[in-house]
Amino acid sequence: MTFTEFKVAEYDLAATLDCGQAFRWELREEGWEGVILGRWVRLSQSGATLRAATIRDPGDWAWLREYLGLEEDLDAIRATFPADPVLRAAAEACRGMHLLRQEPWECLASFILSSTKQIVQIRAIIGSLSARYGERVAGPGRGPEAFAFPGAERLAGVSEAELRESKMGFRARYLQAAAAEVASGRLNLETLRGAALEEARAALMALPGVGRKIADCVLLFSLGFTRAFPVDVWVSRALRELYFPRRRPPARRILEFSERHFGPWGGYAQQCLFHATRRRLLPAGF
């Protein structure tokens, strides 16, 4: 096992890994354990020090800095926010929470599986898929075995009926189709990083079972589009209650507001609203 440490100015590892943007991290006695780019990783935090362990020496750790969003300056991000007491309170409640930069295929597949599912169920489905079809990854030896998230090529070869054994229900057809598109090269997720937001979003929404919300999750959590603003049931409810009390604006109006109000780091603002409302972190009065 090899180790490294990162000094961090403002970072909350638990909030970052457990705020609903990623689904595979598990908290065990010695830290948060997961798999990134086919490598087993254990992460822990003590004050301003993040500690990381892998099985084999990766040489450099740029991939992990990238994944964890260590280069994000949260003060600079918050400085772009509108002068808005609701958002300020939500951001304050989420101090140290960062956006992850996840692997695009895993992110896309995960959020296809997320529709009308609770997070515990999403985690169970993804865990089942990984154990069934993912590559075994060298781990610490103790504890359960580690698996990578299965690649699109692998899942493209699994029938819809078999996918349903992982309890994903009607989402199996959508996952199958997305895997086939990515595996064939008809959809190149990496290429989308360089595209305009609207173009990248349209490419994702061309997939069956991928609408605006799931597309924006992939754009925000894996492709670096910080303005993408996924509106799910939680965020929709929060926007309605916090910004439009005693009114009932149509969904279209909520979406327009989300695009206009929050600025170039709207996606981060969205994650603050999601996390703060879901975990009931807002102070009384909001």
Add this chain to the structure above:
DNA sequence: AGCCAGGCAGAGA
């Protein structure tokens, strides 16, 4: 027991 979950697509108005 019944409502809801990090939605989406298709149908009908």
Add this chain to the structure above:
DNA sequence: TCTCTGCATGGC
């Protein structure tokens, strides 16, 4: 363009 409904499964 808007609203309604079915979809699979399981938590609370």
